[in-house]
Amino acid sequence: MSIPEFITDLFNPDLAFLPKALLIAVMSSVVCGVVGCYVVLRGMAFIGHAVAHAVFPGLAVAFVLQGSLVLGGVVAGVVTALLMVVFAQNRRIKEDSIIGVLHVAAFAIGIVVISQAPGYAGSLQQFLFGSLTGVPDEDLYLAGLTGVGVLGVVFLLHKEFVAVSLDREMARAMGLRVFGLDVVLYVMVTVAIVIAVQTIGNILVLALLLTPAATARLLTDRLGVMMLLSPVLGGVSAIVGLYLSWSYDLPVGGTIVLVLTAVFLAAWVFAPRHGALARRYRRHRTLSGTGVGPALGGQEDTPADDVATESASARG
Template sequence: MSALLAFFTDPWHLPFMQRAFLVSGIVGLVCGVIGVYVVLRGMAFIGDAVAHSAFPGVALAYTFEGNLLLGGAAAGITTAALIALVSQNRRLKEDTVIGVFFAFAFGLGIVLVSTRDSWTTDLASFLFGQVLAVSAEDVAVVAVTGTVLVAVVLALRKELVAVCLDRETARAAGLPVLRLDLTLYLVVTGAIVMSLEAVGNVLVLALLITPAATARLLTERLGPMTLLASAFGCAGSLAGLYVSYAYDLAAGGSVVVVLTALFAVVWCLAPRHGLLARTRSRGRSGAGPAAA
């Protein structure tokens, strides 16, 4: 019992772990809330595109010795705005436009990086995360940014749901679809950029999508789905850090593995939409006519 208690309490005695837990918990909660709208929209690809579109901004900032996160944020916001504007053309599907800008942004990032002879630890931490190195100022920035993003999403939740489920119907109802698209893209961009230090550019999509997808298996209602997704994101992030600390593993990768394991459990055991429930349902429907 004492060993189990020590497992949960020992990391909290270390200042860098305290900051890492705070950042991971906030990021997991915020990404869970925003990820619900990404999953409802069926736009997981946009999360990947924005995450990778931040790469040329980071590479440019790295080349000129600027702030990597600010460079990534600027590039991600620019790409998100361009995707929202170009995808208003009804001749082009949204995923087609995303694919165009996704490929361009990542290609541009590779070109920019190739102009330098070597990569530094800063650029590697952007790609793979460095949550154990966050400062008190980083914690404050993440907390403020996360609060703003969640507030925006909750204030526009009805309009965003309408656009996520059926953009054409929302447009016919008089909703400002372009502005709502821009808002959603920018909020997603903000969530991705604030998550980069926790899990890195390579793994950030999992933090945005996996908790919301897990919650989607358990409920159809927006309110409970949002609460569950934020709880899964926060708890999974904290549990991943504990695993990382206990077994000396990469923090970002551990968080993603724990979140995916949670998704797998729910996918199997969800009361209505889980694998076991669907298997039992098919068994009963198959046995019904025979029994009659």
């Protein structure tokens, strides 16, 4: 299918679900792209995975009661996120163990609940892998409103989130309420995942949260630029993935994830500063004695260098 034919289908009244799928895909990509920057910066990939599973019982209950999937997922995710933060205060058990217990329990609850619904197999497949036709108008509007709310919170609390992400103890010394900021960030992750789960599915949604942000981190050292690049990369990948999915009758969630992964791999190899080719070239120059490395004394970039750059960007 050519691009003009795809655009024609977008405006075809008989395919009204297609523009809705495109809108929800782009909205979820933008929100996940912005929130995902904090997830990558803090090393919260496992927490994002846990929240993705935690929203499942809410989605299942909403489906059984024929209510809003977005609202059901947000409620379940927020409750689980709050439990994660509260239980993590007990240092006897490490945070990753608590997260593991809660996210598996939440997913199991969702499986039990949805198994009681008519059409169990098809419903489960839609939840796990996404559906082009499964986005009601009310969920589209609710997703838009919640997405705007998340971006508003990011605008208001960006510096605080960065401070906590880089050095929690220093943030406490500065008088920041670290516990409250953790709760807000967990809730933002939950909302971003719930918005995305309807198109891309519960299993693959973590890719939309992490892959654009990780790709952007390879392309820039500045957090502000990273937070602009990430949603753009996610949004463009979602549009391309939806186009390929519609053209070749492929699963939409899997196709979007594969496009995101291809972009990440391209950045991994060809990024001008942190790509594999650039790093190999700098090492070759250093060893051949024709130049010096990117850091003082010809050494490669270190995590401390990146943290210093992020901190400087946050203060700016």
